Amino acid sequence: MRPVLASIITIGDELLIGQTIDTNSAFMAQELNKVGISVHRRLAIGDVWKDIWQSLDEESKLSNIILITGGLGPTADDITKPLLCQYFSGRLIVDEAALNNVKIIFEKLNRPLLERNLKQAEVPDVCTVLQNKRGTAPGMWFEKDGRIFISMPGVPHEMKGMMLNDVLPMLQTKLQLLPIVHRTLLTAGIGESFLAERIKEFESSLPTNIKLAYLPNYGMVKLRLSATGNDAKTIAELEALFDMLKQQVSDVMVIDEDISLQEAVGRLLISKNKTVATAESCTGGYISHLITSIRGSSNYFKGSVVSYDNEVKENILNVSHQTLETMGAVSEDTVVQMIKGTLHNLKTDYALATSGIMGPDGGTNDKPVGTVWVAVGNREKVRTHAFHFRFDRQRNIEMTAHNALNMLRKFILEA
Amino acid sequence: MRPVLASIITIGDELLIGQTIDTNSAFMAQELNKVGISVHRRLAIGDVWKDIWQSLDEESKLSNIILITGGLGPTADDITKPLLCQYFSGRLIVDEAALNNVKIIFEKLNRPLLERNLKQAEVPDVCTVLQNKRGTAPGMWFEKDGRIFISMPGVPHEMKGMMLNDVLPMLQTKLQLLPIVHRTLLTAGIGESFLAERIKEFESSLPTNIKLAYLPNYGMVKLRLSATGNDAKTIAELEALFDMLKQQVSDVMVIDEDISLQEAVGRLLISKNKTVATAESCTGGYISHLITSIRGSSNYFKGSVVSYDNEVKENILNVSHQTLETMGAVSEDTVVQMIKGTLHNLKTDYALATSGIMGPDGGTNDKPVGTVWVAVGNREKVRTHAFHFRFDRQRNIEMTAHNALNMLRKFILEA
Numbered sequence: 061m062r063p064v065l066a067s068i069i070t071i072g073d074e075l076l077i078g079q080t081i082d083t084n085s086a087f088m089a090q091e092l093n094k095v096g097i098s099v100h101r102r103l104a105i106g107d108v109w110k111d112i113w114q115s116l117d118e119e120s121k122l123s124n125i126i127l128i129t130g131g132l133g134p135t136a137d138d139i140t141k142p143l144l145c146q147y148f149s150g151r152l153i154v155d156e157a158a159l160n161n162v163k164i165i166f167e168k169l170n171r172p173l174l175e176r177n178l179k180q181a182e183v184p185d186v187c188t189v190l191q192n193k194r195g196t197a198p199g200m201w202f203e204k205d206g207r208i209f210i211s212m213p214g215v216p217h218e219m220k221g222m223m224l225n226d227v228l229p230m231l232q233t234k235l236q237l238l239p240i241v242h243r244t245l246l247t248a249g250i251g252e253s254f255l256a257e258r259i260k261e262f263e264s265s266l267p268t269n270i271k272l273a274y275l276p277n278y279g280m281v282k283l284r285l286s287a288t289g290n291d292a293k294t295i296a297e298l299e300a301l302f303d304m305l306k307q308q309v310s311d312v313m314v315i316d317e318d319i320s321l322q323e324a325v326g327r328l329l330i331s332k333n334k335t336v337a338t339a340e341s342c343t344g345g346y347i348s349h350l351i352t353s354i355r356g357s358s359n360y361f362k363g364s365v366v367s368y369d370n371e372v373k374e375n376i377l378n379v380s381h382q383t384l385e386t387m388g389a390v391s392e393d394t395v396v397q398m399i400k401g402t403l404h405n406l407k408t409d410y411a412l413a414t415s416g417i418m419g420p421d422g423g424t425n426d427k428p429v430g431t432v433w434v435a436v437g438n439r440e441k442v443r444t445h446a447f448h449f450r451f452d453r454q455r456n457i458e459m460t461a462h463n464a465l466n467m468l469r470k471f472i473l474e475a
Numbered sequence: 476m477r478p479v480l481a482s483i484i485t486i487g488d489e490l491l492i493g494q495t496i497d498t499n500s501a502f503m504a505q506e507l508n509k510v511g512i513s514v515h516r517r518l519a520i521g522d523v524w525k526d527i528w529q530s531l532d533e534e535s536k537l538s539n540i541i542l543i544t545g546g547l548g549p550t551a552d553d554i555t556k557p558l559l560c561q562y563f564s565g566r567l568i569v570d571e572a573a574l575n576n577v578k579i580i581f582e583k584l585n586r587p588l589l590e591r592n593l594k595q596a597e598v599p600d601v602c603t604v605l606q607n608k609r610g611t612a613p614g615m616w617f618e619k620d621g622r623i624f625i626s627m628p629g630v631p632h633e634m635k636g637m638m639l640n641d642v643l644p645m646l647q648t649k650l651q652l653l654p655i656v657h658r659t660l661l662t663a664g665i666g667e668s669f670l671a672e673r674i675k676e677f678e679s680s681l682p683t684n685i686k687l688a689y690l691p692n693y694g695m696v697k698l699r700l701s702a703t704g705n706d707a708k709t710i711a712e713l714e715a716l717f718d719m720l721k722q723q724v725s726d727v728m729v730i731d732e733d734i735s736l737q738e739a740v741g742r743l744l745i746s747k748n749k750t751v752a753t754a755e756s757c758t759g760g761y762i763s764h765l766i767t768s769i770r771g772s773s774n775y776f777k778g779s780v781v782s783y784d785n786e787v788k789e790n791i792l793n794v795s796h797q798t799l800e801t802m803g804a805v806s807e808d809t810v811v812q813m814i815k816g817t818l819h820n821l822k823t824d825y826a827l828a829t830s831g832i833m834g835p836d837g838g839t840n841d842k843p844v845g846t847v848w849v850a851v852g853n854r855e856k857v858r859t860h861a862f863h864f865r866f867d868r869q870r871n872i873e874m875t876a877h878n879a880l881n882m883l884r885k886f887i888l889e890a
Contacts (some may be wrong), residue, residue: 068699081501086495099605118533267621286492344772348760349760351759363784366781375820376791406791407790421771
């Protein structure tokens with residue numbers, strides 16, 4: 061059986077001037093892969109008639125399924141719908157269900173309905189309408205010359221609902237799909253090239269239906285094995301190879317699932333029935349944000365004190381005035397005292413503390429930009445580490461957060 | 476003069492399975508636009524020889540400049556460099572400067588140099604080498620049939636350095652570029668279609684060299700006017716039109732620059748010489764993270780108490796036990812007390828507090844998922860608002876954060 065290939069076309073000038081980061085494509089690609097559709101190409105183009113038309117011609121030569129997002133809004137620069145109507149030789153008609161949906165949404169918002177909003181309920185008479193339960197613009201499903209074309213709104217929340225509720229089930233029903241099964245593990249503390257060196261014999265011995273990928277992320281590397289097919293034999297083969305891989309990297313493995321570091325830390329805390337809080341200076345609440353992005357994190361996370369100002373370190377975290385004066389806020393003594401203050405005041409089993417200089421300003425000869433002290437601890441013990449990052453502000457914050465979470469994970473494991 | 480068009484090709488299987496969100500393209504597009512190069516198409520493809528080759532053929536028919544990122548790593552799946560070498564009929568030679576750079580980096584990291592790392596210093600003899608000051612893989616600049624092809628590493632931090640230090644200056648020198656000038660304003664509290672209705676006469680009266688774009692973002696809408704050319708006449712025309720636009724949306728305008736809401740709030744605080752702190756329950760530190768993403772935020776931001784657990788609300792923010800028991804954590808009384816506790820304990824001029832249910836768990840009939848109380852205040856006054864979002868956890872957090880920051884901004888303006 062030949063693989064089903066998809067192209068994703070995202071439409072919108074905002075993608076080409078860089079005002080918007082395209083998160084839609086990653087979500088769509090993930091979900092398509094899960095049902096066995098390989099994304100072959102992703103293309104972003106502007107709200108330009110001939111560019112969109114040309115992309116439909118081109119991508120339908122290369123892929124079986126063409127997914128299109130964007131350009132369905134109510135404003136003049138949104139031309140996707142009339143273009144699709146002409147491309148598939150249809151004419152626009154009002155879809156009663158879509159019209160009803162638009163009316164209900166505006167009633168809820170208590171806003172008057174404008175002519176241009178009503179127009180959102182119009183669809184080409186040659187498509188299957190995908191109702192939008194989260195917004196006003198309906199999706200459209202076209203078929204032509206054995207190719208499927210699916211148009212969805214560009215608003216991520218609306219697109220996601222439509223993908224999960226309609227597009228994926230319809231594709232699964234329509235096509236006989238050979239799924240792609242992934243097994244992923246996360247490593248930390250070893251570079252991509254050293255990992256590759258270590259497992260090069262394993263890699264070269266892989267059968268043709270199983271592929272290995274290296275996915276570096278915040279100084280960690282994910283290793284992913286992907287098999288085509290989910291029959292018992294393929295799965296057994298994949299699992300056996302995954303076990304071999306795990307053995308070869310056991311000393312640097314964080315977790316053998318495709319989850320984030322913060323989720324791995326959360327699971328560990330739940331399994332030990334323990335709680336944690338953070339005291340963040342330089343990370344400014346980013347670690348707390350990562351932890352609370354996980355549903356159910358209130359079961360093990362009590363809170364954070366973002367002590368950006370030294371006064372807050374003193375008043376809320378009991379860091380001594382003298383330490384701040386003599387050693388400075390970015391020092392081992394300070395993060396150790398932040399741990400103690402957090403354990404005491406937020407009454408948790410574990411605490412994590414950060415203090416550093418993220419840049420671009422604030423560096424000195426002694427403590428240049430990128431100098432960070434991290435501490436993790438419980439009532440018995442505190443472990444500290446000094447990092448020296450050489451990135452920009454945003455990446456220094458991210459690297460500190462991920463390294464600190466990994467220190468916390470190791471500390472809990474060993475405690 | 477005809478516009479200079481660029482295509483961006485990002486290479487890597489991780490982009491096609493959705494494991495990585497492509498932030499590189501947005502950065503590159505922004506920077507290219509600033510020097511007057513319009514991005515025409517963005518294409519993401521896998522580490523597949525024939526797909527990369529075909530994309531080079533195709534994009535060079537459509538664009539003057541082809542920027543390529545990714546596939547330059549030291550592992551077996553990175554095939555961009557040998558492919559480019561063959562595509563431009565070159566042969567690989569060692570670049571002494573690149574080799575020296577690799578050696579220095581490994582010396583600093585105190586790691587042994589592997590054969591595959593040394594190979595990173597090899598480049599085709601038909602390119603201009605772009606030295607990588609932030610990593611081991613050098614960039615490459617090729618010219619063929621009047622087209623420029625630039626290959627850069629996919630690591631965002633490395634690509635950014637190379638774009639800013641080498642690629643953009645070299646493009647500006649090489650080409651005579653007509654810049655594109657943008658004027659952007661941010662609105663809040665009005666939908667895209669209502670904005671469009673309000674300014675439709677303005678929009679239809681725009682000259683052909685000036686374009687208007689609507690850029691919705693977290694319930695706010697950015698309006699951007701773009702002019703081609705930076706001669707005095709064009710700039711004067713753009714400024715006059717931007718003034719007209721500002722007048723028409725003055726009641727809903729947040730700021731008349733292309734900066735984020737958190738940066739606008741920061742500037743406002745600096746201009747008034749005031750400080751702020753946040754008390755975050757449901758937003759879990761995300762507002763604090765947004766504020767501290769801005770360089771220099773330590774001048775006006777003292778910190779945050781992420782009071783995820785009710786104990787922390789009581790112990791650190793002085794919220795009364797009785798209020799939490801009778802009214803619940805998600806209540807107007809709670810966020811008002813959180814404001815008072817924050818002003819008192821963190822000693823700031825302003826405070827912002829959030830408490831809500833972000834989902835997917837924790838909703839009740841009375842307080843379904845998406846119910847959020849936000850308060851902003853100073854010593855004289857507290858203002859509260861209840862929101863009801865209907866999104867997923869991540870977006871509920873983001874919407875709460877942005878709406879809360881906008882409430883804070885308005886409060887400071889009126890104080």
